[in-house]
Amino acid sequence: MKNIRIRKLVISSGKGGVGKSMLSSTLAMLFAKEQKIIAVDCDVDAPNLALWLGGDVRLRLGGQRDKIFPVVTSAKPKIDLNKCDGCGLCVKNCRFYALKMIKSRPVLNPFVCEGCGVCELVCPKGAIKLKPVQNGEIRVKQTRYGFPLISGQLFPGETGSGKIVEEIKSRASFVAQNMIKAGEILMIIDSSPGTGCPVIAALKDADFCLLITEPSPSGFTDLKRVLEVVGHFKIPYGIVINKWDINPDLSNKMESWAEHRFMGKISYDEKIFKAISNLVPILETKLKAGKEIKDVYNKLRIILGFKKQDKKERTKKDKCFL
């Protein structure tokens, strides 16, 4: 039996554009130097981690092929108008306002349909059947930093982002099983902004959650919002303040508010924007931010209980588990 322990580190924020993917990609590069990791992009609406880790998702780099897996986690009703008698029960029972009566026949708005299947259940004539729909895809690729990246894409206009996130995570676990025979593996998961279903799905079984925010009223409020979700699942967390110097007063206030959860702050520099638009990893620049993220990384290692182990100790420990 394989003896693998998967640890999950989730990076989330509530507010968008505060530096989730920047932090995840940089942390992934740092962790990869010491141990086996997998980078996972759970922002299925707008997956950008692949860009941060070198190259467009649509490109095939260095001769290594991306593996693409279609995802079918959505279903849409198909209405047989010959059987339909226009009773309107399906319209009445749809909670998502996806069906409308037009000329006494139901018409589907596929963009808001959740594929729950209530219309199929209530139809007395059996005129509605749910048909599965491919609503996204999952990509597995090897990054140039030597660890795999698993990312997913929800096709624009489709629904079911939470379910795609779950598919991504189970695919990532599968990849992990094939990467090592025994020992620990770290999954670095980049979540999407907000607090809705894709975020909940990404957070659910995390071992530790790193929340990144910025010192603005919106950043602070959104942080508290996402903390309600993190608190609900009782996940231990830490807080990083990005661009702290755009408002040092509020940053200090947030720092003391966070108490022992505060894990570091990253300074803003217009050059970061330049580095980002040229896709230069932060660690390869001489910017202050690089060092500041390293500090966060060192604290994370201690919190997650990763130490440098020598080989003898490791084999001993493995035997204990068996």
Place this chain on the structure above:
Amino acid sequence: MKTIGITGGKGGTGKSTVAVLLANRFLAENKKVVLCDCDVECPNDYLLLGQRLKSPQKRVFAEFPKLNKAKCKKCGLCVKSCRSNAVFQAPGQYPVFIKDLCSGCGACWTICPHGAIERKKEEIGQIYLNEIRNKSEIQNSKFKTFYLITGMAKAGLEETGPVVAQTKKFALDFAKKIKADYILVDTAAGTHCPVIHALLNVDFAYCITEPTPMGARDLGLILDLCKKLKVPTKVILNQSDLGDKDKIYSVAEKFGVDVEKEIPYSKEIVKAYTKGRLLNFIQE
């Protein structure tokens, strides 16, 4: 009355900032404006305007299943009917409803032949209304105020789409009542259900982006969505002087969409933004 969506795909590109500035500009043009914040997971417009949300104007409810054990025959049909995998049943036991996964679709109580699943009404969000007074003098302006409608979903709610739909409906009704000229709908980041709900039936949408490869990629995704929803769009490029603009232009060209405006990076805006005092800016 015109409905304008403000969206962007990528987060943090300045959707709310642009929404607030636009509202202010329409006000200066003698228009009656309703700003509707449909980013119900993380609404921020009120913060940018230095407002507080007091008592909600309306509460949004949804129904969730509750088991009546006296009637339940443990047949397991509800488990099979649930496509969100939110109903779990160990052999010979009563089914358990896992709230974190439930979307409230109602498949379980629809299928239950014994009427054992009751509906429990629960609050899933609130809608707030604020009147925003522009203190700085606007010359020749008929109106001194515009209205902000904020939708706020309960934290930890799975399906936030219905809250968006209700917020938008409330804003539309309100705008009709006061005979507004414009409704601005500020959406969440991304392309999933809350964004789709917010963009449905808008007359026109602005897509805000930034000149980075990530901005360009996400712009492509949101333009694709708008095309599918048959919403005409225009691009606004924020922080335009900081990065590589060509990529944004080539994406916009691919979709046959104009880049209407470039907003250069401004330290003053960032400062005002971090302090919740964005309203003092009247920008062209």
